Amino acid sequence: MYIPKAFAAPExxxxxxxxxxxxxxxxxxxxxxxxxxxxxxxxxDPQPGPHGRLLGHLARNxxxxxxxxxxxAPALAIVRGPDAYVTPTWYASKREHGRTVPTWNYVTAHLxxxxxxxxxxxxxxxAVRRLTxxxxxxxxxxxxxxxxPRAFTxxxxxxxxxxELLIERVEAKWKLSQNRSDADRDGVEAGLRTxxxxxxxxxxxxxxxTR
Numbered sequence: 001m002y003i004p005k006a007f008a009a010p011e012x013x014x015x016x017x018x019x020x021x022x023x024x025x026x027x028x029x030x031x032x033x034x035x036x037x038x039x040x041x042x043x044x045d046p047q048p049g050p051h052g053r054l055l056g057h058l059a060r061n062x063x064x065x066x067x068x069x070x071x072x073a074p075a076l077a078i079v080r081g082p083d084a085y086v087t088p089t090w091y092a093s094k095r096e097h098g099r100t101v102p103t104w105n106y107v108t109a110h111l112x113x114x115x116x117x118x119x120x121x122x123x124x125x126x127a128v129r130r131l132t133x134x135x136x137x138x139x140x141x142x143x144x145x146x147x148x149p150r151a152f153t154x155x156x157x158x159x160x161x162x163x164e165l166l167i168e169r170v171e172a173k174w175k176l177s178q179n180r181s182d183a184d185r186d187g188v189e190a191g192l193r194t195x196x197x198x199x200x201x202x203x204x205x206x207x208x209x210t211r
Contacts, residue, residue: 081107
């Protein structure tokens with residue numbers, strides 16, 4: 001991924017926070033027939049290794065999981081944070097000289113590693129429980145895997161295959177107007193907070209944290 005110096009992740013903890021709070025990531029693998037890609041909700045486990053691993057599952061009928069057989073295969077998971085359109089009208093410099101253009105602000109991380117498939121009900125159930133607990137935590141009435149009849153759960157587990165991305169390298173990009181003047185950044189942050197578009201206020205919050 002192209003990452004100008006100004007847009008590098010502000011600190012290692014920023015990537016860890018993104019992985020803790022991310023939704024689905026785009027899992028990308030390559031076969032002799034070309035690229036396969038599937039949006040997959042993952043749980044980030046910081047162990048083992050310096051970058052940890054992602055735990056998730058794919059439908060058994062989705063052939064992409066087979067790339068993880070026989071020791072695994074190279075894979076990429078694209079994790080997306082908030083993103084939003086930036087209009088030049090928010091720039092102080094637009095009023096000064098007019099030499100401005102629209103852009104897009106966003107947060108993303110590319111996780112490179114090796115995909116391993118786990119066609120094992122116990123492994124897959126553990127991954128499903130972790131994912132469920134992550135997203136049910138804090139709800140007034142959190143749902144548990146144990147709330148469903150066991151026979152039903154076992155049938156659902158037979159229809160999926162666990163997958164694990166062993167992360168070997170992380171490329172992270174926080175493109176949040178860091179290459180603009182303080183006045184321009186102030187204008188963008190204020191403008192985003194007035195936008196109805198999903199994610200705009202989250203981008204403004206991310207900008208504030210990188211100041």
